[in-house]
Amino acid sequence: MSEPVLATHELKKSFGALVATDNVSIDLRPGEIHAVIGPNGAGKSTLIGQICGALAPDAGRVEIMGRDVTRFDTAARAREGLGRTFQISALAMEDTALENVLLGAIGQTGRARRFWSPVARDADLQTCAMGALERVGLAESKDTRCADLSHGQRRQLEVAVALTLSPKAFVMDEPMAGLGLDGSKTMTSFLDGLRSEAPILLVEHDMDAVFALADRISVLVYGRIIASGTVDDIRASKEVRDAYLGESV
Amino acid sequence: MSVILIIEQVLNGLQFGVMLFLMAAGLTLIFGVMGLINLAHGSLYMVGAFAAAWVAGLTGSFVLALGAALAAAAAAGALIEMLVIRRLYKAAHLDQVLATFALILIFSEGTRWVFGSFPLFLDVPAYLSGPITLPGGIQYPFYRLVLIGIGVAVALALWWLTARTRLGIQIRAGENDREMIAALGVDISRLYTLVFALGAALAGLAGALVGAIQSVQVGMGEPVLILAFVVIVIGGIGSIRGAFIGALLVGLTDTLGGIFLPELFKLFMGTGAATQTGSALASMAVYILMSIVLIWRPAGLFGGQS
Amino acid sequence: MIPERILNLVVILGFIAVPIWAVFADEIFTLTLVTKAMILGLAAVGLNIALGIGGMVSFGHAVFFGIGGYAMGILAHHAQTFTPLSVGPITMAGTKSMPVIWITAMLVSAAVAWVIARLSLRTTGVYFIMITLAFGQMFYYFTISWGTYGGEDGLPIYVRNSFPGLNTLVPLQYLMLCGAALGLALLLQWRLRASPFGLALNAARQSPARAETVGLDPMRIKLWAFVISGTITGLAGALFADLNRFVSPTMFSWQLSGELIILIIIGGVGRLFGPVIGAAVFVTLEHWLGGLTDFWHVWLGVILLFIVLFGRGGIIGFLTGKEGPHV
Numbered sequence: 018m019s020e021p022v023l024a025t026h027e028l029k030k031s032f033g034a035l036v037a038t039d040n041v042s043i044d045l046r047p048g049e050i051h052a053v054i055g056p057n058g059a060g061k062s063t064l065i066g067q068i069c070g071a072l073a074p075d076a077g078r079v080e081i082m083g084r085d086v087t088r089f090d091t092a093a094r095a096r097e098g099l100g101r102t103f104q105i106s107a108l109a110m111e112d113t114a115l116e117n118v119l120l121g122a123i124g125q126t127g128r129a130r131r132f133w134s135p136v137a138r139d140a141d142l143q144t145c146a147m148g149a150l151e152r153v154g155l156a157e158s159k160d161t162r163c164a165d166l167s168h169g170q171r172r173q174l175e176v177a178v179a180l181t182l183s184p185k186a187f188v189m190d191e192p193m194a195g196l197g198l199d200g201s202k203t204m205t206s207f208l209d210g211l212r213s214e215a216p217i218l219l220v221e222h223d224m225d226a227v228f229a230l231a232d233r234i235s236v237l238v239y240g241r242i243i244a245s246g247t248v249d250d251i252r253a254s255k256e257v258r259d260a261y262l263g264e265s266v
Numbered sequence: 267m268s269v270i271l272i273i274e275q276v277l278n279g280l281q282f283g284v285m286l287f288l289m290a291a292g293l294t295l296i297f298g299v300m301g302l303i304n305l306a307h308g309s310l311y312m313v314g315a316f317a318a319a320w321v322a323g324l325t326g327s328f329v330l331a332l333g334a335a336l337a338a339a340a341a342a343g344a345l346i347e348m349l350v351i352r353r354l355y356k357a358a359h360l361d362q363v364l365a366t367f368a369l370i371l372i373f374s375e376g377t378r379w380v381f382g383s384f385p386l387f388l389d390v391p392a393y394l395s396g397p398i399t400l401p402g403g404i405q406y407p408f409y410r411l412v413l414i415g416i417g418v419a420v421a422l423a424l425w426w427l428t429a430r431t432r433l434g435i436q437i438r439a440g441e442n443d444r445e446m447i448a449a450l451g452v453d454i455s456r457l458y459t460l461v462f463a464l465g466a467a468l469a470g471l472a473g474a475l476v477g478a479i480q481s482v483q484v485g486m487g488e489p490v491l492i493l494a495f496v497v498i499v500i501g502g503i504g505s506i507r508g509a510f511i512g513a514l515l516v517g518l519t520d521t522l523g524g525i526f527l528p529e530l531f532k533l534f535m536g537t538g539a540a541t542q543t544g545s546a547l548a549s550m551a552v553y554i555l556m557s558i559v560l561i562w563r564p565a566g567l568f569g570g571q572s
Numbered sequence: 573m574i575p576e577r578i579l580n581l582v583v584i585l586g587f588i589a590v591p592i593w594a595v596f597a598d599e600i601f602t603l604t605l606v607t608k609a610m611i612l613g614l615a616a617v618g619l620n621i622a623l624g625i626g627g628m629v630s631f632g633h634a635v636f637f638g639i640g641g642y643a644m645g646i647l648a649h650h651a652q653t654f655t656p657l658s659v660g661p662i663t664m665a666g667t668k669s670m671p672v673i674w675i676t677a678m679l680v681s682a683a684v685a686w687v688i689a690r691l692s693l694r695t696t697g698v699y700f701i702m703i704t705l706a707f708g709q710m711f712y713y714f715t716i717s718w719g720t721y722g723g724e725d726g727l728p729i730y731v732r733n734s735f736p737g738l739n740t741l742v743p744l745q746y747l748m749l750c751g752a753a754l755g756l757a758l759l760l761q762w763r764l765r766a767s768p769f770g771l772a773l774n775a776a777r778q779s780p781a782r783a784e785t786v787g788l789d790p791m792r793i794k795l796w797a798f799v800i801s802g803t804i805t806g807l808a809g810a811l812f813a814d815l816n817r818f819v820s821p822t823m824f825s826w827q828l829s830g831e832l833i834i835l836i837i838i839g840g841v842g843r844l845f846g847p848v849i850g851a852a853v854f855v856t857l858e859h860w861l862g863g864l865t866d867f868w869h870v871w872l873g874v875i876l877l878f879i880v881l882f883g884r885g886g887i888i889g890f891l892t893g894k895e896g897p898h899v
């Protein structure tokens with residue numbers, strides 16, 4: 018078994034009496050899509066926050082490629098190779114689609130200190146940014162202000178920004194949210210191809226997408242992983258059915 | 267330096283502090299309930315002082331003058347709330363700062379237009395003037411003690427208002443959830459006007475009370491306004507209790523710093539240099555206090571999320 | 573609707589044509605007004621980098637304007653009184669040389685801006701506005717009670733400082749010097765806005781979380797933007813002091829900080845020429861309305877109120893029909 022790219026070890030986080038993350042250990046291995054599912058309020062967002070560095074865990078570790086990054090801030094983890102997409106698009110809404118992916122390229126190349134040379138004339142940045150836009154199919158909308166993009170296009174742009182980082186692991190928070198049937202299908206087939214590039218930790222509500230994509234599934238309920246295994250294992254698990262799938266499948 | 271001097275200065279600091287509280291209470295209420303930074307609050311202080319000086323000049327009655335100050339400031343507050351402020355509740359802080367800065371310009375120059383550039387005078391009435399003797403033989407101006415009393419009374423009344431009355435419940439609900447309070451059937455825009463007028467009346471009262479020991483002139487509101495902002499930022503914006511503690515801290519720091527810092531520096535430098543360094547530091551003391559508080563607690567002493 | 577580029581060109585031509593006219597019409601006072609507009613525009617260009625692009629609503633930029641002013645005042649004062657200037661263990665002579673004064677003004681402004689930003693950026697929203705205001709007040713009251721350099725009365729400098737190869741006493745020459753400084757600052761603002769740093773700064777304003785997730789540190793980016801911003805405003809302060817041959821604590825006042833913000837709002841927040849158009853309009857209004865009525869601030873207040881309530885994007889927003897960035 019190959020080394021995990023991303024792993025958490027006995028992660029714990031509570032808010033007062035509420036235990037939001039209870040001893041969560043999950044890992045992400047090369048080439049796989051590992052889906053984390055669970056009902057609302059199960060602690061998925063809190064978990065993502067701790068993995069990406071927005072929240073500090075009370076106990077436990079986060080590792081990227083075997084390196085302990087628990088004390089790294091968000092930016093440092095991104096530089097270690099974490100490519101995150103947000104559930105609610107956190108894009109620069111006044112900027113164009115191209116400018117948003119350029120930002121990723123700037124972060125990736127560490128060129129944010131350059132204050133005199135125009136971005137427009139930086140071939141490396143442009144190539145990286147346009148490449149990402151083309152891959153998600155947004156090349157034609159490159160000069161559209163993000164605020165004028167459709168919801169679906171913003172979801173694609175979120176993924177494009179993460180692509181510019183050439184991350185070692187993707188962490189995607191509900192990339193299908195609000196996409197509609199066609200959009201979900203396109204995104205599903207895109208993510209399907211992406212896993213060979215870097216594994217994806219996928220938090221998602223859309224069960225069709227999860228069952229179509231995931232190599233492994235972990236089920237999070239009340240902050241605890243109650244089951245973890247292949248798609249078939251999870252479908253077959255009585256515990257999961259009782260706790261969660263019963264309502265939606 | 268005698269104990270008597272120290273006690274006197276502490277009382278002066280308290281008196282300054284409670285007057286700042288009258289200003290700060292309105293500011294912090296308005297920010298807490300409506301989310302608005304109101305730079306024009308100093309203008310309402312000025313309006314109160316001018317109204318008091320004018321009415322006192324006509325009638326000779328200090329009580330009527332105070333009534334006029336409350337009424338004029340509340341009316342001016344309600345008026346600008348309905349004409350201008352109302353449009354700013356959802357605006358960015360930058361827009362609020364600018365629009366209320368514009369109101370300062372209009373109020374200040376408008377008052378200069380009406381009353382001219384010369385200061386007006388408002389006298390402390392005979393029955394409140396003169397020193398009284400405190401336990402321990404300290405002579406202290408009676409009027410200043412009355413100011414401390416009024417300030418504490420207003421603080422208690424505000425506490426009672428927010429904690430015990432229907433209006434207070436509505437105000438606290440409005441701080442937490444605008445939609446909910448609208449759903450409860452409270453006329454939110456009337457509530458806002460009311461809160462704004464209440465804050466304005468307190469500022470006007472402070473202007474009139476302080477106007478009797480200083481001169482009443484255009485521009486008198488802004489130094490107090492800035493200090494009142496320091497107060498609410500130290501206390502945590504939106505917190506009445508924070509405003510009270512902050513006001514006393516600022517009042518005492520400003521007053522005692524001016525007296526004791528030069529003395530302190532005399533311990534290890536020459537008299538001339540000590541006086542200069544000490545008074546320079548003293549004049550900056552409250553701002554240094556505020557920066558330290560904010561660096562330590564970025565949302566003030568009693569503030570929640572900033 | 574006018575394209576922004578054309579509008580900018582018109583402004584540049586205006587800043588060239590008006591002085592030429594003034595020279596031929598022998599309107600020396602107009603030259604002074606244009607110089608003043610240029611200097612205020614320069615100060616506002618500085619603020620625009622922090623406020624317009626970076627979204628940092630500094631209500632204390634008068635700090636840098638004042639530091640620039642006092643750098644000029646103190647150095648020139650020691651030169652004109654032939655007294656040595658002691659800073660800690662170092663003792664040096666004053667100077668009347670503008671380049672030396674400017675470099676001093678910019679270095680001190682940059683250092684102070686770094687410290688202020690380090691402390692202030694811990695806070696956000698209203699607290700940031702208020703803590704920057706507090707720093708301004710500290711400097712204001714410090715200079716008032718600091719008797720060595722005139723205290724509240726300020727410090728007059730009898731002869732304008734010199735620039736190699738120029739006669740700065742000739743109004744047109746000083747105007748051109750200030751115009752050159754403004755031009756360079758505009759060039760810097762333009763290049764910076766189009767650079768990776770500018771893009772990152774702009775994104776840090778709109779979505780700090782986004783900047784972090786791509787591996788950028790929004791705090792650091794804002795910190796350096798604030799330093800650049802303060803440095804430019806500091807230079808403007810030195811030029812302003814030399815225009816008036818006088819410095820006083822009012823250069824540190826919060827009203828001045830407020831006016832700098834107003835200039836940007838009138839012209840258009842975050843726009844390349846916003847600060848310059850704002851400064852030109854402000855100086856024109858001050859002169860024209862000030863000549864008509866003693867109470868011109870009332871009308872300034874009314875105009876400002878209308879711009880805030882109804883005219884998002886200032887003059888540039890109105891003329892180009894495009895809303896600017898939101899701060």
